[in-house]
Amino acid sequence: MAINIHDAELLQASLAKQVITHNELNSINTVAGVDVAYHEQSNQVVGAISVLDANTLELLETQVSIEEISFPYVPGLFSFRELPPLLNAFEKLSIRPDLIVCDGHGIAHPRRFGLACHLGVTLNLPTIGCAKTKLIGDFLPVEQARGQMSDLIVNEEVVGKVLRTQHNVKPVFVSIGHKISLDAAVDWVLKLSPKYRLPETTRQADQLVNKTLKSKLELI
């Protein structure tokens, strides 16, 4: 790895000061989803980004990047493992999305600097963290109806929302990534999840990395 674990933690604490936790958005016409998949066998990683029309959720553009895994999986240092392939895939885009939804946390992180924050600050774009499971924090049970939520709390501080995107389906963990308020982040996650638990942006990116991993690496 190019950076050691200790330095990575110090870097996060420093970069966390650059995170903007209020809305600094222009009109949002396109929204992107990002995801990463691994092939430990060949030490390869696939990063993908899918850009959707923010209103129709129609798929507009996709890009992928396949490269060497450069950092181990360490809870809390997730972004150092996933950022490289995501940035490389992003560079290939012809469309610059107005918002990015990440498969992981934003400020709901030990040093308030999860993947969504790191990607947002690096690209200077609004980002949302939408994770499938908790990293830190406590919360009260969420009612079963779609749209119900409860605060995700760490030391009295609300770092995110535990949001039910579908009736009777396990909730997701939403937090601020960069340049967006928590309320707006929740609204977008709901809008992007009309039918399934996860946002369409995440589903498209997830589908893309798995398809790519299968076709380009399984024949090794």
Next chain:
DNA sequence: GCGACAG
């Protein structure tokens, strides 16, 4: 020491 721990 014990449990928790994004993907």
Next chain:
DNA sequence: ATCTTGTCGC
């Protein structure tokens, strides 16, 4: 994340 079949339910 990934390893993995069938199966219950809308």
